[in-house]
Amino acid sequence: MVNETYDHFVIPLANAFRPAFRGSLRRLTKLVRRLDIPVTVIGVGSQHKLGDNSATDEGLESDVSAFMSAVLDRSASVGVRGEYTAKFLKQLGYGEEHVNVIGCPSVFMNGQPEPLEKSVGHLSPESPIAMTVSPYVGRLNAIVKSHSLRYSKLMYIPQNQSDLNMMVWGEDRSKPKSPWNPTHTQHPLYVQDRMRFPLDPRTWTEYLSSFEFLFGSRIHGTIAGILAGVPSLLLVHDTRTLELAEYHEIPYVMLTDLRKDIDARDLFERTDYSAYNARQPEVLARYTAFLEKNGIDHIFKKGNDPTEFDRQLSGADLPPMVSTLFASDPEGRFAILNRIKDLHSEQERIGERIEAIEQKLTVAEAQRPRRQPLPRSMKALGRRIMRHQ
Incomplete structure (x- = not known):
């Protein structure tokens, strides 16, 4: 279907060269090998611990090499996120003739980036600031605690699917080792409705545009702040985020270099966007x-209109940032009310489906010969209905 329908197969990837993504990488490789059309990979990256850029996982080496070989048979080069990924691939035999370092295209979501400057000279405890967190990085818990208490207008922007379940349904993401890990509904930021979850890049950046500063460990949370015109500082904890920060000159500090009592005011002071x-x-x-090397047209080419898509998107009715179940503003409370209505409607629809199935079972039971056993599939269906009730 892809061969017959499309002219070009473009694969935008993130940190795909990691053990947890091996299954997906193998499936992509199988697909690419069946394609007769050009294939281009944009922004793929590897993930390593800081100070370790070796290809020590032999299984991962093999899977990455198979993927690279399949893609390069159908493309001029592979676009990678940064120098760490380029070095990793060079160990596998893929040099500059195969690889181009291009960073992450998300930086150009709004076209040519505008110069970014600070809108205020310093921060105060009442300053509106935003924070992003990688919940699996325990070193961040102390920073979350101090800033949750110190800055009354601080908002936390989670980004994972499990975080969204917590926001919408009150499902604790996990049992955190620290009560200050913002993954549970008893966290002060949740109870005080100081969390917002983005459902679309446009509403995400629009929401952030009113903040004075953003900091945290999520690279695309940081990029969202930059796109919103907000000075943003990345707290680096692995090569995945470091290589993008270095390539794009995004201001960053190493998480291991920070004191536990670090203050956002200090981070703000050291945030300089002149190099960026x-x-x-x-x-x-x-x-x-x-893009041109790989035969892909783009909006920045002379004669193309880089604003057409944005004009069309501006008319879309996109859902707002998601509040917690402790929403204090009318918009958040109406969103919760609509969730309850949807749940009630779905329950009614399930009840109607169960009733229709029960009627079919009754008719089937009445029509079958007395000595003929009920088919196994009908018995299984009956058991499923009983479980729903």
């Missing part, structure tokens, strides 16, 4: 050159 602003024209030129 100067870097972006070169980064955009590299990205568009990679």
Whole structure:
């Protein structure tokens, strides 16, 4: 179907070269090998611990090599996120003739990045600031605690599916080792409705545009802040985020270098976007050159309109940022009310389906010969109905 329907198969990836993604990488490799059309991979990255860029997992080595080989048979080069991934691939035999470092295209979501400057000279305890957290990084718990207490207008922006379940249904993401890990409904940020979950990049950046500062460990949470025009600082804990920060000149500090009592005011002071602003024209030129090298048209090419898609998207009715179940504003409370209505309607629909199945079973039972046993499938269906009741 892909061969017959499409002209080009483009695969945007993130940190796909990691053990947990091996199954998906193998499936992608099988698909690519069956394609007769050009294939282009944009922004793939590897994931390693800081200080370790070796290809020590032989199974992963094999899977990555198979994927690279399949793609390069159908493309001019592979676009990777940063220098750490390029070095990793070079160990596997893929050099500069196979690989182009292009960073992450999300930086260009709004077109050529505008210069980013601070809107205020310093932060106060009443400053509106946003925070992103990788909940599996325990070192962040102390930072979450101190800033939750110190900054009354701080908002936490979670990004995982399990976080969304917590926001919408009150399902604790996990039993945290620390009560200050923001993954449960007893966390002060949840109870005080100081969490917001984004469902779309546009509403995400629109929401962040009113903040004065953003900091945290999520790379795309940081990029969302940049796209919103908010000075944002990345707390780096692995090569996956470090290589993007280095390539795009996004301000960052190593998490291991921070004191546990670090204050956002100090982070704000060291956030300087002069290198980032100067870097972006070169980064955009590299990205568009990679696209053209691989035969992909783009909105930055002379004669193309880079704003057409944005104009169409501006008319879309997108859902707002998701509040917690402790929503204090009318919009959040109406969202919760609609969730309850949807649950009630779904329960009624399930009841109607069960009733219709029961009627069919009754008719089937009445029509079958007395000595003929009820089919196994009907028995199983009956058991499922009883479980629903």
